[in-house]
Amino acid sequence: MKDQKLGINTICTHVGEIKDEQFKGAISPLYMSSSYAYEGVDVKRYPRYFNTPNQEALNKKVAMLEKCEAGLIFGSGMAAVSTTLLAFLNKGDHVVVQKTIYGGAYNFIVEEFPKFGIEFSFTQGFSEADFDSEIKDNTKVIYVETPSNPLMLITDLEMISRISKDRGLVSMIDNTFASPINQTPSDFGIDIMLHSATKYMGGHSDICAGAVAASEEHIKKIWNVGKNLGGSLSDYTVWLLERSMKTMAIRVKAQNRNAKKMAKWLESHAMVTKVYYPGLKSHPDYELAKKQMRGFSGMLSFELNSDIDANQFMQSLQLVKQSMSLAGIESTILSPTKTSHALLSADERAHQGIADGLLRFSVGIENKNDLIADFEQAFEKVAKKQLV
Incomplete structure (x- = not known):
């Protein structure tokens, strides 16, 4: 062959x-x-x-x-x-x-x-x-x-x-x-x-x-x-x-599907200000991404409303792990300002458009309904804390 x-x-x-x-x-x-x-x-x-x-x-x-x-x-x-x-x-x-x-x-x-x-x-x-x-x-x-x-x-x-x-x-x-x-x-x-x-x-x-x-x-x-x-x-x-x-293609394609579904769901959520995912038509580079990518990745980022505590939200998640790295079969989430871009100054992060409320979400291969349910319960917990 x-x-x-x-x-x-x-x-x-x-x-x-x-x-x-x-x-x-x-x-x-x-x-x-x-x-x-x-x-x-x-x-x-x-x-x-x-x-x-x-x-x-x-x-x-x-x-x-x-x-x-x-x-x-x-x-x-x-x-x-x-x-x-x-x-x-x-x-x-x-x-x-x-x-x-x-x-x-x-x-x-x-x-x-x-x-x-x-x-x-x-x-x-x-x-x-x-x-x-x-x-x-x-x-x-x-x-x-x-x-x-x-x-x-x-x-x-x-x-x-x-x-x-x-x-x-x-x-x-x-x-x-x-x-x-x-x-x-x-x-x-x-x-x-x-x-x-x-x-x-x-x-x-x-x-x-x-x-x-x-x-x-x-x-x-x-x-x-x-x-x-x-x-x-x-x-x-x-x-x-x-x-x-050996399983990379199978894993990545499953992560692509989950990420696109999660990006669409987050985009419609009242507690989310913005979603960054090239597979969304709202993404400024959507057409370019379609031209040069076969899939849009299992990675996405989103910004929470300014009145939501990002750390409280992440700590409220039960299925999705708050973890440093990305692209594993398990879903993980982190704050770039505290991890991947912590070595940059606040001015350098601002220049790159990285806000404190920005969260990076590495989508795994779990059932998408389970991921949505985990996010829902975390949003509910954060909302209740705001009312107290």
Whole structure:
């Protein structure tokens, strides 16, 4: 069978699996060794070089899912992001960064890049003019994230690709919130795809990992920096991640359906001021999202009425967990001002449109009626406390 002809569930299940030649088991065997022979072998394997048997196999799955030539698995999403940016930026270089990105990536750029003599600019908006106006003679990279965290704003990938190619720049995207199930940016000409594989790829809130997919030429540059920085992943976690990714398409599609239903329900609720979900027709980027996404993600955000205590509401939830991360099969909720964007100042959060009453909701695979019932009882509790 030709790999490029395979369906998404088949890719998730079979591409990159290791055949158990000894015992004929149905799943990939796990090779835990941290030391391999160097004489008389085709590949000199070393865990920090991203080339142990399980690492190599999973790299192939990541590449196939993103429709790229090659991939690399890292110890965390930030290891993938930091290594990739440093692979293409040197002292005196400049990077244009989308206005709203993950707080950890933002913090890495503003705190670490000045130490390396790397310049950076954040766009004022998401239009072509916003990106074009920030490009300088020493610009080397454009970095975007779509949908964005936590406001689910959409960046035009065809536009980013065109600008990058016209100027000879490398385009990078954090594709975590969409996952390769909902969006493959390489279809639009984006050069490098980045993921916190902790999220939809792992999907069970028990793995910390990162991933990069790109051309073989670009991956070689990232690998060269990665082996020096040491952000590789243990083989046991690699094996667990490969297992988890087998069901990624099934999980993500179920989360897409639940999220769209919850977004519509929340939009009509009297205690909710605004819902941010690209699958809603009320979303300003709805048409663009339809153009470049196959599904609208299991992530959404919403703002409560100003007279509602966000913490009281979250603490009143019984089924939905108040938790730090996202994209697990269980639904979770958090306040970005206290978690993902806590490292930003109040002014920086305000500039990105992140209000204190904003809540990020990672929708799981539970029955939607159970989720609605949990939200209803939480709203009722908060309403009663207001009357006291």
